[in-house]
Amino acid sequence: MNIFRKLPNVNKEKNIRAYLFLLPALLLAVLFSFIPLAKSFIGSFLTISQSGKVLGFAGLGNYISLFKNQAFLSSIANTARFTVFFLPLNTLITLAAAALTRKKRRYTAISEFIFMTPMAFSLSALALIFKELFRGRVSVINRLTGLSLEWLDQSGPAMAVLVILGLFLDFALDYILLLSAFRGTDKSIIEAAEIDGASGGKLFFLIELPSIKNILSITIFMALKDAVLISAPVMVLTEGGPFRSTETVMYFYYLEAFRSGNRAVENTIAVLMVVFSSILMSLISRRRRDV
Amino acid sequence: MSKFARNAAIIILSAIILFPLFYALSASFFTPQDFTASEARLLPSSVSARNYMLSLSHRYFLRYLVNSILTAMLTAILRCIIVTMAAFAFTHLSFKGKRVLLIALLSTLFIPPDAMLYENYITTARLGLLDSYLGIILPSLFSASAMLMTIGAYLSSDRDIYDAAMMDGAGDIRYITTILVPLTAPVAITVFIQAFIASFNSYLWPLLVTTRPKMRTVQVGITMLGFAEEGEFGAQFAAIVIVTLPFLLLLLAGRKMIMKAISGGMSN
Numbered sequence: 183m184n185i186f187r188k189l190p191n192v193n194k195e196k197n198i199r200a201y202l203f204l205l206p207a208l209l210l211a212v213l214f215s216f217i218p219l220a221k222s223f224i225g226s227f228l229t230i231s232q233s234g235k236v237l238g239f240a241g242l243g244n245y246i247s248l249f250k251n252q253a254f255l256s257s258i259a260n261t262a263r264f265t266v267f268f269l270p271l272n273t274l275i276t277l278a279a280a281a282l283t284r285k286k287r288r289y290t291a292i293s294e295f296i297f298m299t300p301m302a303f304s305l306s307a308l309a310l311i312f313k314e315l316f317r318g319r320v321s322v323i324n325r326l327t328g329l330s331l332e333w334l335d336q337s338g339p340a341m342a343v344l345v346i347l348g349l350f351l352d353f354a355l356d357y358i359l360l361l362s363a364f365r366g367t368d369k370s371i372i373e374a375a376e377i378d379g380a381s382g383g384k385l386f387f388l389i390e391l392p393s394i395k396n397i398l399s400i401t402i403f404m405a406l407k408d409a410v411l412i413s414a415p416v417m418v419l420t421e422g423g424p425f426r427s428t429e430t431v432m433y434f435y436y437l438e439a440f441r442s443g444n445r446a447v448e449n450t451i452a453v454l455m456v457v458f459s460s461i462l463m464s465l466i467s468r469r470r471r472d473v
Numbered sequence: 474m475s476k477f478a479r480n481a482a483i484i485i486l487s488a489i490i491l492f493p494l495f496y497a498l499s500a501s502f503f504t505p506q507d508f509t510a511s512e513a514r515l516l517p518s519s520v521s522a523r524n525y526m527l528s529l530s531h532r533y534f535l536r537y538l539v540n541s542i543l544t545a546m547l548t549a550i551l552r553c554i555i556v557t558m559a560a561f562a563f564t565h566l567s568f569k570g571k572r573v574l575l576i577a578l579l580s581t582l583f584i585p586p587d588a589m590l591y592e593n594y595i596t597t598a599r600l601g602l603l604d605s606y607l608g609i610i611l612p613s614l615f616s617a618s619a620m621l622m623t624i625g626a627y628l629s630s631d632r633d634i635y636d637a638a639m640m641d642g643a644g645d646i647r648y649i650t651t652i653l654v655p656l657t658a659p660v661a662i663t664v665f666i667q668a669f670i671a672s673f674n675s676y677l678w679p680l681l682v683t684t685r686p687k688m689r690t691v692q693v694g695i696t697m698l699g700f701a702e703e704g705e706f707g708a709q710f711a712a713i714v715i716v717t718l719p720f721l722l723l724l725l726a727g728r729k730m731i732m733k734a735i736s737g738g739m740s741n
Contacts, residue, residue, distance in 0.1 A: 200568035218592030302720035362736035
């Protein structure tokens with residue numbers, strides 16, 4: 183009988199122990215995810231002064247004025263422009279690189295290493311190199327391509343440079359994911375197809391590509407998320423210029439939150455971005471489960 | 474695809490990918506005049522270590538490097554510990570509210586840290602952690618995806634060993650450090666490498682929470698060395714090479730492990 187009276191106590195002790203193990207993770211999640219999310223969400227319906235004082239209830243006012251804000255609308259257009267170029271190029275190039283090196287041959291170790299080198303560069307180092315490569319009319323890139331563009335001082339070319347920088351930044355990671363996916367496909371399926379007479383392009387497009395479609399779609403969704411949330415490369419490379427032509431949504435958020443102290447814009451964009459990335463993340467995790 | 478076409482494609486792609494690296498290396502030997510030549514140069518007019526001397530003797534450059542390595546190491550170690558503790562609790566202990574807490578922690582995956590930048594800045598400032606290592610690392614210490622990966626590895630570990638260890642009177646901590654973590658070492662290494670890379674490369678957050686030059690990480694500091702303003706672009710590139718080279722060597726040495734670490738995160 184004694185044991186039975188003791189049992190709940192033992193469990194309680196175990197409960198407390200479990201909570202202690204979880205405490206650091208929970209504290210961090212509450213402090214840096216849940217509280218800020220709740221504050222942004224509630225704040226997006228309030229009128230808040232620059233110093234953080236609540237002045238009144240705004241209803242949907244903050245959202246309505248956000249979508250009437252010309253700078254915000256053009257930041258959406260800029261982000262869309264970036265995404266439209268970045269996403270297909272990133273997918274095609276990384277997929278091509280992975281497909282080209284998927285079979286282990288004599289020199290694949292070398293090309294694998296080369297394709298991974300962009301990872302050694304940090305964002306700011308690479309952006310600084312790009313700034314110099316594309317600087318002015320006598321730039322290195324102009325010399326190599328025969329063009330005479332002032333890359334970073336014209337809006338179209340500046341966006342192109344930003345896209346190229348984005349491609350370099352995401353390349354290694356996506357390449358590794360796709361390469362491992364190719365190498366992880368069941369060899370027996372490929373061999374069976376080869377016996378059935380499939381080869382070359384047919385084998386690749388009908389057997390190998392479909393077998394990595396889950397990882398491929400994960401990399402596409404991750405690239406989409408990176409593209410829509412892009413801000414740091416903009417900050418180092420162009421600071422939104424020229425004429426705000428590379429000012430993306432998250433760079434606009436950064437400027438409004440930290441330079442202008444505009445709490446309405448800060449809170450509403452934060453909420454919209456959480457909604458957007460939740461949708462993307464649920465698409466990603468659904469696929470991740472099938473991997 | 475013919476062998477020739479494939480090799481040609483690989484070589485062209487490799488050349489493009491290596492070009493910024495090649496240029497940084499070459500430009501780290503440029504004289505100030507080389508940068509302003511009437512035709513953009515690809516190779517330096519002479520080779521001297523002057524630029525490297527300049528950047529190494531910069532007042533803060535080495536300090537930036539130390540700050541980055543320190544914060545990245547701390548982030549990686551602490552994240553491993555925090556994630557291990559949480560994953561252990563979820564897989565080995567029974568307690569009330571397990572499901573709810575697991576869902577709550579995993580739901581942080583849906584909240585992009587970039588969108589919480591301002592609120593987290595305010596929190597860090599209120600905690601008095603601006604310009605401190607803790608302020609730089611705190612928001613990225615917990616990672617739900619790292620926890621998920623670790624849970625996956627622990628689920629496949631043998632529960633009988635745990636029960637036996639408990640029977641022998643070994644405490645949880647002892648079981649974790651001497652049995653569980655060594656048995657699932659690959660996942661810990663993956664979490665460590667991913668955390669180190671992410672932390673070392675982070676730019677926006679360290680930029681916001683540091684104002685004193687002494688506290689800046691190298692990613693932030695390297696854009697503020699002031700060499701460009703003095704016309705010493707070469708020293709700027711020397712600094713870039715100094716920061717990048719160790720990672721290239723690490724990549725060369727640990728290519729397989731890093732590949733596994735990155736793709737490992739996907740299979741769970």
